[in-house]
Amino acid sequence: SEHAGAAWQKRDVTHFIAGAWVEAESGRWYPNHSPWSGEVLGNVAAGDGEDTRRAIDAAQAAFPGWAAVTPAQRQRVFLRAADIIERRRDEILLALALETGCGIHFGRVQVDFAAALLRQAAAQGYQPAGQLMPSDVPGTRAMAVRRPVGVVAAIAPWNSSLVLAGRASIGPLSLGNTVVLKPSEESPYTGGALWAEILQEAGLPDGAFNVVTHAPGEAGAIGDAMLAHRHVRRLNFTGSTPTGRRLAEKAGSHLKRTVLQLSGQNPLIVLADADLDYAVDAATYGAFIHQGQVCMCARRIYVERPLADRFMAAFAAKVAQLPTGDPRDPATVVGPVINEWALALLQRRVDEAVSMGARVLAGGTPAPPCYPATVLTDVPDDAELALGETFGPVVLVEAVDSAEEAVARANESDLGLAASIITGNTYLGLELAQRLDAGSVHVNDQPVNDEPHMPFGGVKDSGWGRFGLGFAAEEFSDLQWITSREQ
Numbered sequence: 001s002e003h004a005g006a007a008w009q010k011r012d013v014t015h016f017i018a019g020a021w022v023e024a025e026s027g028r029w030y031p032n033h034s035p036w037s038g039e040v041l042g043n044v045a046a047g048d049g050e051d052t053r054r055a056i057d058a059a060q061a062a063f064p065g066w067a068a069v070t071p072a073q074r075q076r077v078f079l080r081a082a083d084i085i086e087r088r089r090d091e092i093l094l095a096l097a098l099e100t101g102c103g104i105h106f107g108r109v110q111v112d113f114a115a116a117l118l119r120q121a122a123a124q125g126y127q128p129a130g131q132l133m134p135s136d137v138p139g140t141r142a143m144a145v146r147r148p149v150g151v152v153a154a155i156a157p158w159n160s161s162l163v164l165a166g167r168a169s170i171g172p173l174s175l176g177n178t179v180v181l182k183p184s185e186e187s188p189y190t191g192g193a194l195w196a197e198i199l200q201e202a203g204l205p206d207g208a209f210n211v212v213t214h215a216p217g218e219a220g221a222i223g224d225a226m227l228a229h230r231h232v233r234r235l236n237f238t239g240s241t242p243t244g245r246r247l248a249e250k251a252g253s254h255l256k257r258t259v260l261q262l263s264g265q266n267p268l269i270v271l272a273d274a275d276l277d278y279a280v281d282a283a284t285y286g287a288f289i290h291q292g293q294v295c296m297c298a299r300r301i302y303v304e305r306p307l308a309d310r311f312m313a314a315f316a317a318k319v320a321q322l323p324t325g326d327p328r329d330p331a332t333v334v335g336p337v338i339n340e341w342a343l344a345l346l347q348r349r350v351d352e353a354v355s356m357g358a359r360v361l362a363g364g365t366p367a368p369p370c371y372p373a374t375v376l377t378d379v380p381d382d383a384e385l386a387l388g389e390t391f392g393p394v395v396l397v398e399a400v401d402s403a404e405e406a407v408a409r410a411n412e413s414d415l416g417l418a419a420s421i422i423t424g425n426t427y428l429g430l431e432l433a434q435r436l437d438a439g440s441v442h443v444n445d446q447p448v449n450d451e452p453h454m455p456f457g458g459v460k461d462s463g464w465g466r467f468g469l470g471f472a473a474e475e476f477s478d479l480q481w482i483t484s485r486e487q
Ligand code: ADP
Pocket: 155, 156, 157, 158, 159, 182, 183, 184, 185, 219, 220, 221, 222, 223, 224, 238, 239, 240, 241, 243, 244, 246, 247, 391
C-alpha cells in the first residue's frame, strides 16, 4: 500500500514562541519514540516554567493586534490553513501513525475534522457579537457585547492529537484570543509543532499561537506556570479526570476559569429489537476505533437478554478477526497502544477482572506493541475495568433484563461523556437518550461522533464547558455591559 513501511524523515521539535522556533532555555532535550517502530522520530525541547512564561508574554503582546484584525483577514488565515492541512494529508497520516500509532482510517478522520474545524472557524468572525438591551432609565442605550478574554492556555492529550490540539486552540483563536498550547509529551509534533507550521504558513500573526513542549513527567511545571501567570484568562484542558481535577483545584486558587473535557466510561445499549449485524458493527467500531483510545469509545455494552447470547457470539467472532499491527497499513484496524505503560495497565486490569470471575470472549493476550481487541463478560462491579476509564481496546458486555435496567446501569457511573442506543424503535431511543447522564447520546449510531460545530462536552466527572464553535463563545469570550446617554 501507499503508506505501509513508509520512511520517516527525522526532525527535531522545538518550542514555537512569537513566531520563532526556539530551544528550551535550559538547553535540555528528550527523544520522541514511535510506539510502533520504536525509532527516535526526533529530539524535543524539554521546556519548563520559564519557557512557558516567555510564551505567555508573547501571546499577551500579540493579543491587541489579533483581537483587532478584521473578520475578513481572520477568515483568510483559517481558510488557508484548511487548504494547507489537506495539501499535507499524506505526510500528516504518516506522522500520526508513527508518533501516536494512529491508523490510516482514524488519521483521515482527524485530517477531515481539522479542515472542517478551520473552515467553520473562518465564519466565526461574522457571528453576531452582542445584543441591544432595553433599559428603564430614560434616554439610555444599553448593550451586551462579547469581547475576547486574552490569553488562553491550552493543554491537550495525545490520543487524537491533531483534532484535540486543534479544538483546544482554533475556537479560542477564532474569537480573537491568543493561545499557548502544551501538547502531550507523546505527541509534540502532531499535537503541537505541526499546528504551528500550518498556522504560520497560513499567515497567522506572530505570537497569536505558541507551543511549549516538555519532557515526560514534567507537564506539571508547565501547567503550574500557566495557572500562576497573571495574563492567562482561561485554562482549556482535555485529558483524564484525575489530571483535570488537580488542575481545577489549582485554577480555583488562582481564580482562573477552566474548560474541562475529561474521561468517559461510555455505555452502548443494545435493545432486543435491534438488528444484530447493525449492533455488532456499531459496537465494533465504537469500542475499537483507534485501539479504544478515544475518550468517547464504548467501554460498557448492555444488551437486552433476548438478544444477549447471539450478540455476544457474533461480536466476539467479529472482534477476533480484526486485523492488528502496522498502523501505516490501511487494512489494520487495531494498531499499537501508546506506550509500554499503557500495555501493562491493560494487561493488569484484564488479569484482575479474570481473577475475579470475568470471562474472556475475545482477545486478552498482548502482542507488543499491540493489545488485541478484547471483549469480557461477567466483570464484577468492583473490578478496576468496571469502575472507571481504562484507555485501550477492552470492552465489557453484560446482559440486562430491560431498557430500564440498561439506563440505570449506564447512569451508575460518575462519568458522563458519550452514550449510544441501538434499537428498532427510534422513538423509544430518543426517549431513553434524554434520561442518560451523558453530554452526547447517539441513537442507532456508535458513540465516537464529533463535528466541529456541535456542543461537545461532558456531564458529572467528565467535565464542563462545551466545544463547538458557536458554543465556545460562552467559554472563550466575556460579555460586557455598556450603556450610553447624552450628557
Ligand atoms: P491521558 O491519559 O490522555 O494522557 P492525562 O490527563 O495524563 O491524560 O494527560 C492529558 C494532558 O495533561 C497531557 O498534555 C499531559 O501532559 C497533561 N498533564 C498531565 N499531568 C499534568 C499536570 N500535573 N499539569 C498539567 N498538565 C498535565
